Amino acid sequence: xxxxxxxxxxxxxxxxxxxxxxxxxxxxxxxxxxxxxxxxxxxxxxxxxxxxxxxxxxxxxxxxxxxxxxxxxxxxxxxxxxxxxxxxxxxxxxxxxxxxxxxxxxxxxxxxxxxxxxxxxxxxxxxxxxxxxxxxxxxxxxxxxxxxxxxxxxxxxxxxxxxxxxxxxxxxxxxxxxxxxxxxxxxxxxxxxxxxxxxxxxxxxxxxxxxxxxxxxxxxxxxxxxxxxxxxxxxxxxxxxxxxxxxxxxxxxxxxxx
Amino acid sequence: xxxxxxxxxxxxxxxxxxxxxxxxxxxxxxxxxxxxxxxxxxxxxxxxxxxxxxxxxxxxxxxxxxxxxxxxxxxxxxxxxxxxxxxxxxxxxxxxxxxxxxxxxxxxxxxxxxxxxxxxxxxxxxx
Amino acid sequence: xxxxxxxxxxxxxxxxxxxxxxxxxxxxxxxxxxxxxxxxxxxxxxxxxxxxxxxxxxxxxxxxxxxxxxxxxxxxxxxxxxxxxxxxxxxxxxxxxxxxxxxxxxxxxxxxxxxxxxxxxxxxxxxxxxxxxxxxxxxxxxxxxxxxxxxxxxxxxxxxxxxxxxxxxxxxxxxxxxxxxxxxxxxxxxxxxxxxxxxxxxxxxxxxxxxxxxxxxxxxxxxxxxxxxxxxxxxxxxxxxxxxxxxxxxxxxxxxxxxxxxxxxxxxxxxxxxxxxxxxxxxxxxxxxxxxxxxxxxxxxxxxxxxxxxxxxx
Numbered sequence: 039x040x041x042x043x044x045x046x047x048x049x050x051x052x053x054x055x056x057x058x059x060x061x062x063x064x065x066x067x068x069x070x071x072x073x074x075x076x077x078x079x080x081x082x083x084x085x086x087x088x089x090x091x092x093x094x095x096x097x098x099x100x101x102x103x104x105x106x107x108x109x110x111x112x113x114x115x116x117x118x119x120x121x122x123x124x125x126x127x128x129x130x131x132x133x134x135x136x137x138x139x140x141x142x143x144x145x146x147x148x149x150x151x152x153x154x155x156x157x158x159x160x161x162x163x164x165x166x167x168x169x170x171x172x173x174x175x176x177x178x179x180x181x182x183x184x185x186x187x188x189x190x191x192x193x194x195x196x197x198x199x200x201x202x203x204x205x206x207x208x209x210x211x212x213x214x215x216x217x218x219x220x221x222x223x224x225x226x227x228x229x230x231x232x233x234x235x236x237x238x239x240x241x242x243x244x245x246x247x248x249x250x251x252x253x254x255x256x257x258x259x260x261x262x263x264x265x266x267x268x269x270x271x272x273x274x275x276x277x278x279x280x281x282x283x284x285x286x287x288x289x290x291x292x293x294x295x296x
Numbered sequence: 297x298x299x300x301x302x303x304x305x306x307x308x309x310x311x312x313x314x315x316x317x318x319x320x321x322x323x324x325x326x327x328x329x330x331x332x333x334x335x336x337x338x339x340x341x342x343x344x345x346x347x348x349x350x351x352x353x354x355x356x357x358x359x360x361x362x363x364x365x366x367x368x369x370x371x372x373x374x375x376x377x378x379x380x381x382x383x384x385x386x387x388x389x390x391x392x393x394x395x396x397x398x399x400x401x402x403x404x405x406x407x408x409x410x411x412x413x414x415x416x417x418x419x420x421x422x423x
Numbered sequence: 424x425x426x427x428x429x430x431x432x433x434x435x436x437x438x439x440x441x442x443x444x445x446x447x448x449x450x451x452x453x454x455x456x457x458x459x460x461x462x463x464x465x466x467x468x469x470x471x472x473x474x475x476x477x478x479x480x481x482x483x484x485x486x487x488x489x490x491x492x493x494x495x496x497x498x499x500x501x502x503x504x505x506x507x508x509x510x511x512x513x514x515x516x517x518x519x520x521x522x523x524x525x526x527x528x529x530x531x532x533x534x535x536x537x538x539x540x541x542x543x544x545x546x547x548x549x550x551x552x553x554x555x556x557x558x559x560x561x562x563x564x565x566x567x568x569x570x571x572x573x574x575x576x577x578x579x580x581x582x583x584x585x586x587x588x589x590x591x592x593x594x595x596x597x598x599x600x601x602x603x604x605x606x607x608x609x610x611x612x613x614x615x616x617x618x619x620x621x622x623x624x625x626x627x628x629x630x631x632x633x634x635x636x637x638x639x640x641x642x643x644x645x646x647x648x649x650x651x652x653x654x655x656x657x658x659x660x661x662x663x664x665x666x667x668x669x670x671x672x673x674x675x676x677x678x679x680x681x682x683x684x685x686x687x688x689x690x691x692x693x694x695x696x697x698x699x700x701x702x703x704x705x706x707x708x709x710x711x712x713x714x715x716x717x718x719x720x721x722x723x724x725x726x727x728x729x730x731x732x733x734x735x736x737x
Contacts, residue, residue: 051340056628059544063346064335065482066492070476070479070492071480073472073474073476073479073492073495073499074469074472074495074499074711074712074715074718075711075714075715076474076715077715077716077719077720077722077723078524078716078722078723079469079499079502079503079506079524080396080397080503081402081722082469082472082499082502083397083399083400083407083496083499083500083503084397084398084399086492086495086499087399087400087402087403087496087498088399089324089492090320090403090492090493090496091318091320091403092490093317093320093485093489093492094318094319094320094321094403094489095320096485097319097320097485097486097489098319099627101484110486111485112483112484115485116483116484124345136722138720143665163351164350166351166352167349167350167351168319169672170350170351170353171316171319171350171353171354172319174353174355174423175318175320175403175423178398178399178421182398182399186726189725189726190722190725193724193725193726195721195723195725196725197721197724197725199721200721209616282481283480284481287481287482287545288483289628290605291602291603291605291606294298294602294603294606295598295602296483296484296487296545296595296598296599296602313573318531320489322489322490322493322591323587325486326590327586345522363567366685370579370580370583371576371579371580372580379457387576396503396507397503399500400500401496401497401498401499401500401501401504401580401584402493402496402584403493403498405500407500407503407504409507413444414444414445414511414573415448415508415572415573415576416445416504416507416508416573417576418580422530
């Protein structure tokens with residue numbers, strides 16, 4: 039039931055929206071670092087399109103936050119200290135090579151699809167409506183990422199080697215996506231989401247295992263214990279550097295209009 | 297383009313509800329402004345409001361037959377009924393295309409190539 | 424038909440304003456001129472993404488971030504479309520897509536001077552979005568009448584989208600012009616830096632033999648100077664209306680001659696930038712393209728030697 043006047047409902051909804059917005063903005067930002075540097079022009083076009091979608095979706099969530107009484111979207115995006123960010127650590131890590139960025143985006147997109155589907159009947163209507171729209175757009179991202187993953191996995195040689203390395207580098211961060219930093223029970227209770235984190239992880243594993251098989255890649259096994267939880271505001275130096283860059287012009291004159 | 301959901305008229309206020317094609321489309325603000333300006337020109341009595349709504353979500357099958365024609369005139373293949381179908385070439389109408397990129401110069405378009413007239417063309421994505 | 428007759432009939436079609444298509448016969452000279460022009464255009468779109476890419480991470484609002492990302496995406500998309508057109512033209516001459524790209528960092532294809540320059544501040548990014556795009560639109564609009572059909576059709580798409588992006592550029596500039604003292608100053612500084620490059624953009628005044636040939640074949644229809652004059656017609660009043668000073672005190676409109684008089688830029692410097700790649704950012708950006716292309720060849724090979732394609736994935 040939508041009880042937007044219930045303090046706890048609002049609190050939990052806002053926390054969840056920060057998680058979603060921050061995930062998307064940082065992923066889009068990392069993706070945009072690849073502009074002009076992809077292996078071919080087709081890749082540049084695709085990656086820039088995907089990055090733009092992510093930033094667009096992030097903007098949608100920040101606008102919802104603002105409607106719920108949080109700061110204006112630009113201040114949220116460019117004026118917050120690292121400890122206030124609620125993204126999972128997977129998306130804040132610096133880019134590595136092409137296989138790393140593709141695989142990172144794939145892992146996240148699969149998680150996001152499950153999260154979005156679990157919100158298609160969310161009790162908060164503005165979120166529900168936006169999610170139903172965005173899920174249709176995300177379809178293309180996941181399709182493309184899965185295609186790339188399969189191609190690189192089945193190619194053999196350098197491509198498969200690098201893919202293996204990328205998976206190993208990313209694996210410790212995967213579990214962090216499924217953390218909801220303690221609000222998961224209330225999210226369910228308030229019907230903001232329809233699945234538990236465990237249910238989401240199980241779905242993710244099922245999809246990914248099938249994909250790994252198609253790509254001739256071996257499953258790495260259990261996720262290691264999470265060292266830091268981005269959703270609790272525990273972040274890396276990489277995020278601090280990113281935020282300095284991202285906020286550079288905005289913070290040069292915070293009261294100015296750009 | 298099938299973006300108009302409804303128009304609400306109320307005393308001295310006219311509200312146009314538009315459905316965004318893509319959430320991240322950078323043209324949304326421009327579309328809003330152009331809609332307001334155009335209506336303000338026609339209707340000088342009432343206050344014009346334009347807002348974006350996400351329910352129902354815009355889908356590419358909302359584009360009307362007239363919209364399809366106009367897209368073709370612009371050199372853009374209108375969206376097919378399903379993702380598996382390749383669009384016919386907006387220049388020569390042949391059904392001999394191949395997909396070059398699921399993505400294109402904008403969020404809403406993909407890039408194809410017509411083997412008939414040997415030209416690349418853009419096509420609206422099925423959403 | 425003898426080649427002579429073929430050529431005569433070809434020229435008749437050109438003179439009648441007909442479009443030549445990719446499947447038509449064409450004289451080798453026509454093909455080579457088209458390749459020269461369209462290859463340069465494709466590469467300019469691709470290299471044009473670099474100065475802007477530098478500002479995507481630092482765009483000062485979500486709206487601007489989206490707009491500048493969309494612009495870069497657009498340029499890359501146009502680059503892909505144009506490359507396909509030139510790929511088809513080059514195939515009979517035995518040139519491949521890989522070569523069309525590696526030509527960039529082998530110095531075998533030129534790209535517009537502006538993309539060799541530095542985008543030092545957010546104001547520079549705005550000036551690029553407004554004035555450099557403005558110049559490109561004037562160029563591209565004049566090419567819409569080109570005799571080569573496939574190029575004309577891609578240009579139609581490009582022109583429609585560029586004017587949209589230019590509005591974003593204009594908005595960035597307006598925000599700065601109406602902003603704080605520091606913002607206004609950064610805008611003036613940007614204009615001071617970019618003015619010479621904008622004059623350079625259209626190329627030297629002399630009509631080269633290649634340009635003459637292109638006009639003979641109606642590949643292009645206007646001279647460099649005609650286009651530069653159009654640019655000045657459109658933008659000098661607009662720049663001045665923002666309270667900015669154009670860094671050329673001799674600039675004035677000659678009513679009797681109906682043209683702008685301006686201080687001639689240093690064309691030797693232009694030549695060094697465009698033909699010798701000696702601009703402030705030339706080497707760095709060509710290296711980025713080289714890295715992307717050569718260091719990641721293994722990715723392209725992996726994509727080629729597979730059983731999965733996009734169409735089968737759909």
